[in-house]
Amino acid sequence: MAITQQQLKEWRPPAAPSRRDVGAALEALSAEDLLRLLTLARQRARSLPPGAMSWRDLLHEAVLRALTGARPWPNGVPLLAFLAGVMRSLCDEQWRHHRRQDHVPTLHGSGDVFGPERACAAAEALAAIQRLFASDTTALKVIDGLISGMAAEEIRCHYDMTAVEYDTTRRRIRRTMLRHGLTWSWP
Amino acid sequence: MTRKDAPRSGLVALLDALEQEVLAAPEDDVRDALREAGRSGDIICHEVRALLNEAIAVSEDGSAATRWFETCSGTGLDQPFGVSRELRTGARSHSHARAILAQGYRRH
Numbered sequence: 001m002a003i004t005q006q007q008l009k010e011w012r013p014p015a016a017p018s019r020r021d022v023g024a025a026l027e028a029l030s031a032e033d034l035l036r037l038l039t040l041a042r043q044r045a046r047s048l049p050p051g052a053m054s055w056r057d058l059l060h061e062a063v064l065r066a067l068t069g070a071r072p073w074p075n076g077v078p079l080l081a082f083l084a085g086v087m088r089s090l091c092d093e094q095w096r097h098h099r100r101q102d103h104v105p106t107l108h109g110s111g112d113v114f115g116p117e118r119a120c121a122a123a124e125a126l127a128a129i130q131r132l133f134a135s136d137t138t139a140l141k142v143i144d145g146l147i148s149g150m151a152a153e154e155i156r157c158h159y160d161m162t163a164v165e166y167d168t169t170r171r172r173i174r175r176t177m178l179r180h181g182l183t184w185s186w187p
Numbered sequence: 188m189t190r191k192d193a194p195r196s197g198l199v200a201l202l203d204a205l206e207q208e209v210l211a212a213p214e215d216d217v218r219d220a221l222r223e224a225g226r227s228g229d230i231i232c233h234e235v236r237a238l239l240n241e242a243i244a245v246s247e248d249g250s251a252a253t254r255w256f257e258t259c260s261g262t263g264l265d266q267p268f269g270v271s272r273e274l275r276t277g278a279r280s281h282s283h284a285r286a287i288l289a290q291g292y293r294r295h
């Protein structure tokens with residue numbers, strides 16, 4: 001359907017959900033949603049500088065920024081996906097702050113948030129995730145593919161996996177992450 | 188296949204992929220994980236719920252601590268994320284705030 005000039009003039013961007021909406025949406029989260037949120041926070045907290053904030057602080061800060069409007073919740077974006085994005089950017093913010101505080105040098109031309117210390121922390125976090133799947137060689141292949149930034153099809157072709165094999169492996173990975181989100185018994 | 192030379196970008200790619208997995212996980216998978224965890228699952232969900240309620244309460248109070256944090260945010264004057272979660276919540280109750288501050292002083 002074509003949009004008339006008049007409609008174009010009258011169009012206003014949809015208002016972002018209000019603070020009250022964010023609060024109501026948070027209160028309406030189910031136990032399943034809470035587990036997703038917990039798992040997301042714990043995963044992201046893995047990438048923080050050593051001795052930095054806990055997953056609780058990370059989640060609390062993300063929620064608070066959403067509630068205060070410091071990070072407006074865009075219309076049409078699911079709340080959990082939005083909060084996941086806020087936590088992601090908070091992690092970068094945390095690294096920037098860490099670097100300023102400790103005067104850690106950055107690698108030339110590699111951007112503000114990259115540095116040897118972060119690379120080291122990332123290597124440790126990757127090793128911890130890989131240890132989770134130490135007994136599942138197929139899952140490790142998929143994990144390695146994801147680390148290399150491969151898409152599903154590329155991973156399947158590279159490791160000669162059928163679609164079913166790939167899907168069941170992703171399901172095992174998902175369930176493992178959720179279980180460990182709850183127990184946090186990462187090796 | 189792992190990019191040994193770029194663990195940070197590898198971790199970013201993996202965390203983003205795992206994040207999508209968790210967000211898109213079917214309800215049944217999430218429910219199963221909760222059921223398997225049993226009582227500890229209930230406890231941790233309760234903890235997350237309490238954390239969200241605490242954040243809601245802090246934002247509704249518009250406490251001095253939060254306003255201070257927002258003012259300082261990005262200036263480098265704040266702590267990693269401004270005031271700690273404990274302190275911000277504590278600022279809602281003077282006695283609690285005093286107790287936390289006292290703990291801080293005792294450490295030094």
